[in-house]
Amino acid sequence: MSKLTRRISPLLSGTLTHPRTRRLRRGIAEQRRRLLRRPHHIRYFHQVDDPYSHLAAQVLGELLARYDVELEPHLVGAPPDDAAPERGLLEAFARKDAADVAPSYGLEFPTLGDAPEAAALELASRLLAGAVASGSFAEQAPRIGRALWAGDDVGLESLASQTRPPDSETTRAAVEAGGALRQRLGHYLGAMFYYGGEWYWGVDRLWHLERRLQALGVLRDGKPAGAIVPRPDPAGAPPVASGRRLRLEYFPSLRSPYSAIAMRRVLELAERLPVDLIPRPVLPMVMRGLPVPRAKALYILLDTKREAEDAEEPFGRVCDPLGRPVERGFSLYPWARREGRAAELLESFTRAAFAAGIDTGEDAGLRLVVERAGLSWEEARKHVDGDAWREELEQNRLALLEHGLWGVPSFRLVGEGGEPDFCTWGQDRIWRVEQEIRRRLGVLEPSASAP
Numbered sequence: 001m002s003k004l005t006r007r008i009s010p011l012l013s014g015t016l017t018h019p020r021t022r023r024l025r026r027g028i029a030e031q032r033r034r035l036l037r038r039p040h041h042i043r044y045f046h047q048v049d050d051p052y053s054h055l056a057a058q059v060l061g062e063l064l065a066r067y068d069v070e071l072e073p074h075l076v077g078a079p080p081d082d083a084a085p086e087r088g089l090l091e092a093f094a095r096k097d098a099a100d101v102a103p104s105y106g107l108e109f110p111t112l113g114d115a116p117e118a119a120a121l122e123l124a125s126r127l128l129a130g131a132v133a134s135g136s137f138a139e140q141a142p143r144i145g146r147a148l149w150a151g152d153d154v155g156l157e158s159l160a161s162q163t164r165p166p167d168s169e170t171t172r173a174a175v176e177a178g179g180a181l182r183q184r185l186g187h188y189l190g191a192m193f194y195y196g197g198e199w200y201w202g203v204d205r206l207w208h209l210e211r212r213l214q215a216l217g218v219l220r221d222g223k224p225a226g227a228i229v230p231r232p233d234p235a236g237a238p239p240v241a242s243g244r245r246l247r248l249e250y251f252p253s254l255r256s257p258y259s260a261i262a263m264r265r266v267l268e269l270a271e272r273l274p275v276d277l278i279p280r281p282v283l284p285m286v287m288r289g290l291p292v293p294r295a296k297a298l299y300i301l302l303d304t305k306r307e308a309e310d311a312e313e314p315f316g317r318v319c320d321p322l323g324r325p326v327e328r329g330f331s332l333y334p335w336a337r338r339e340g341r342a343a344e345l346l347e348s349f350t351r352a353a354f355a356a357g358i359d360t361g362e363d364a365g366l367r368l369v370v371e372r373a374g375l376s377w378e379e380a381r382k383h384v385d386g387d388a389w390r391e392e393l394e395q396n397r398l399a400l401l402e403h404g405l406w407g408v409p410s411f412r413l414v415g416e417g418g419e420p421d422f423c424t425w426g427q428d429r430i431w432r433v434e435q436e437i438r439r440r441l442g443v444l445e446p447s448a449s450a451p
Contacts, residue, residue, distance in 0.1 A: 003359075006319050006320075006359045006361070007359070009318060009319055009320060009357075010317040010318060010319050010357025011317075011357075013301065013316060013317060013318040013357075014316050014317040014318075014357065016301065016302070017301060017302065017305040017315070017316035018316065019309075022305075025197055025198070026196060026197075026198070026212065029196035029197050029198075030196065030216065033196070039068075039069070039070045040067070040068065040069040040070065040195075040213065040216070040218050041069070041070045041072065041195070042063075042069050042070065042071050042072070042193055042194070042195045042209075043072050043073075043074060043181075043185075043193070043194040043195070044056070044060065044071055044072070044073045044074065044192070044193055044194075045073075045074050045075075045076045045178060045182050045187070045189075045190060045191070045192045045193075045194070046073055046074065046075055046076065046128065046137075046141065046190060046191070047075075047076050047077065047078060047189075047190025047191065048075065048121060048124050048125045048128055048148070049078070049091075049115065049116065049121055050078075050094065050189075050190035050191055051094045051095050051097070051098035051099075051109060051149070052094060052098060052190065052191040052201075052202040052203075052204075053145070053190045053191040053202070054098065054109060054142075054145035054146075054148075054149055055098055055101075055102060055105070055107050055109060055191070055202060055203050056191040056193075056202045056203055056206075057138075057141035057142050057145050058107050058108070058142045058145075059107075059203055059206065059228050059229060060073075060137070060138035060141065060142075061138045061139065061142075062228050063138075063206075063228065064138055065220070065223070066210075066219060066220060066223040066224070066228065067210075067213050067218045067219060067220060067223075068218050068219075068220055069213065069218060071137075071138060073131075073132050073137040073138075073141070074132070074174075074177075074178035074181060074182070075125065075128055075129060075132065075171075075174050075175045075178045076175060076178040076179045076182050076190055077175050077176075077179050078190070079188040079189055079190070080188060080293075082291040082293045083188040083189070083293055083295070083296050084188075085285065085290035085291065085406070086290070086406040089401070089404055089405070089406050090406075091115065092404060093404055093405065093425060095113060095114075095115070096113065096404075097424065097425070097429075099111045099113075100424070100432065101429075101432060104232045104431075104432070104435070105203055105229050106229070107203070107229070108146070109149060110149050110150045110151075112149070112150070112151060114151075116148050116149065116151070117153075119153075120148055120151070120153055120156060121148070122168060122171075123156050123157070123160060123165075124144050124145070124147075124148040124156060125171050125175065126160070126165035126166055126167070126168065126171045127140070127144045127156065127159055127160060127163065127165045128140075128141060128144055129165060129166050129170065129171040129174045129175075130163050130164070130165035130166055131144070131163075132174065133166065134163075140159075140163075143159065144156070144159060147159065186199070186295050186298070186299075187199050187295060187299060188293070188295055188296060189201060193205075193206070193209055195209055195212070195213075196212075198212075198302075199299055199302075199303075201303070203228075203229040204231070204428050205303065205306075206227070206228060206229055207227040207228075207229070207230070207231070208306050210227060210228065231428070231431060232431050232432075232435065233431060234431060234434045234435050234438060235268075235269075235272070235431075235434060237438065237443075238443075239272065240272075240273050240274055240437075240438065240441055240443050242274050242441045242442075242443075244274060244416075244441060245274045245275060245276055246273075246274065246275045246276070246413060246414065246416065246437060246440060246441070247275070247276050247278060247413070247414040248269075248270065248275040248276065248277050248278065248411065248412070248413050248414075248433070248437070249278045249280050249399075249411070249412040249413075249414065250266055250277060250278065250279050250280065250343075250409065250410075250411055251280050251281070251282055251396060251399075251400050251405070251408055251409060251410040251411070251412075252266075252279065252281055252282075252346055252350075252408050252409045253281060253282055253283065253284045253285075253408040253409075254281065254284065254321055254325075254326045254329050254330065254346065254349055254350060254353070255284035255286070255287075255320070255321050255322055255326055255353075256284065256350075256408045256409065257300055257301065257304040257315070257318075257354055258300070258304060258307075258408070258409060258426065258427045259350060259408050259409045259427070260304075260313075260315065260350035260351065260353070260354035260355070261304060261307060261308045261311055261313040261315055261354075261427055262409045262427035262430060263343075263346060263347040263350055263351070264313065264347060265311060265313075265427075265430050266343075266409070266430065267343055267344075267347060269430065269433070269434055269437075270343075273434065273437050273438070273441075274441070275413075275437060277343060279342050279343050279346060280396040280399065280400075281330065281333065281346060281393060281396060282393055282396045282397045282400060282408060283326070283330075283393055283397065284322065284326060285407070286322060287322070287323070287326065288397065290406075301318070307427065307428065311427075313355075314351065314355035314356075315354055315355050316354075316355065317354075317355060317356060317357030318353065318354050318357060319352075319353055319357045319358055319359050319360065319365075320353070321349070321353045321360045321361065323361075324361050325353070325359070325360040325361035325365075325366075327385075328360070328361060328366055328384055328385060329345075329349045329360060329366070329369065330389045330393065331383060331384050331385050331386045331387070331388075331389055332345060332366075332370065332375075332380055332383055332384055333345060333346075333389050333392075334383075334388050334389055334392070335379075335380070335382075335383040336373065336375060339375060341373050341374055341375050344373040344374055344375075345369070345370070345373040345375065347373070348369045348370075348372040348373035349369045349373075351372075352365060352368060352369050352372070366380075366384065367380075403421065403423045404423060405423060405425050407425050407426075408425075409425070409426070409427055410423070410424070410425040410426075411423065411424050411425070411429070411430075411433050413433065413436055413437060413440070416440075419440065422436045
């Protein structure tokens with residue numbers, strides 16, 4: 001990025017993510033809906049082989065029961081290659097993660113761990129296409145998904161004998177049409193809700209949509225105003241008194257918006273619980289040769305802002321640290337660790353880049369980062385722009401892949417006494433990390449956190 005771009009980008013991103021801009025977008029969408037005299041209309045994009053779509057399908061009936069809305073389902077295929085790097089790892093992690101979080105969400109997902117067979121996927125797709133055509137998707141999709149993910153071929157055949165689903169060619173056409181619409185509207189994933197120009201991913205982001213609907217007065221009379229799928233929050237639980245200490249490895253990046261809004265919460269978690277926090281930073285995905293297409297980057301920016309507001313984290317004025325700024329920041333990391341301020345340096349850098357719009361590639365910006373981390377700039381100047389960090393970050397990347405992960409922020413709670421490691425990914429999984437820490441220390445019932 002040029003110096004001019006770095007100066008302008010915080011203004012642009014700050015405007016794009018500002019709550020006033022969101023209110024304006026939503027206000028325009030609502031005015032248009034009223035002028036056209038249309039009902040509140042939600043599009044839902046369902047990917048048959050996506051575990052998160054199966055979780056989302058289980059709440060569609062309740063969504064319709066609580067809110068005066070129309071739901072239009074669409075079938076879609078997998079995201080394109082540039083939006084799904086490390087596809088094999090993504091698919092395996094999604095199955096594991098869905099099974100891991102489902103009990104806490106009051107949902108179900110089998111723990112078989114295997115992807116469905118091709119024949120079962122084709123039959124399930126046909127059944128889902130038939131459910132879309134008959135207007136019974138919200139009712140039928142959970143049943144179809146339950147049989148598919150449980151490996152219940154007999155159950156799928158029984159459903160097919162009752163409904164006479166469309167043929168494979170008709171189903172493929174429906175999936176292609178859904179995918180084309182999803183792309184035209186500006187997204188790439190399954191389990192996506194689209195309402196009034198805004199996207200919401202699965203059960204993890206459904207509450208953002210619900211709040212918007214409630215603000216519009218769409219909640220039906222007598223229905224509860226709480227979230228259909230509330231995100232658990234064990235942070236308010238009593239402190240843990242334990243003689244044991246667990247090891248928590250934390251894999252962030254200096255260019256990750258989600259890492260930026262997770263940093264403080266991860267540090268606070270390590271202060272509240274008896275864990276030794278070991279930061280293991282990695283290079284940004286783009287600097288590791290993994291693409292981030294424009295639609296994905298825009299969605300992440302806007303989604304991070306919503307999540308940041310819920311977490312009471314500053315975010316929005318972004319001066320992208322891609323390239324030299326990231327390298328300069330990481331060049332100080334080995335020294336900061338020796339000074340006992342490694343995590344503080346990472347937090348200070350990401351807050352400067354993603355909340356304050358500071359150009360971390362310039363000495364003035366990097367000095368602010370260093371001093372706000374409680375370190376000496378005069379001492380830092382002796383270490384900046386070195387290369388000693390590169391081998392360590394490459395080893396962290398390899399460790400991330402070894403644990404079946406690739407994105408950031410990711411977590412590895414090291415197993416003790418015969419227990420396996422607990423590995424997960426995402427700032428929206430910090431609650432699961434805390435649940436698992438408490439469970440392993442014996443202060444949380446296993447049924448509250450284990451599938």
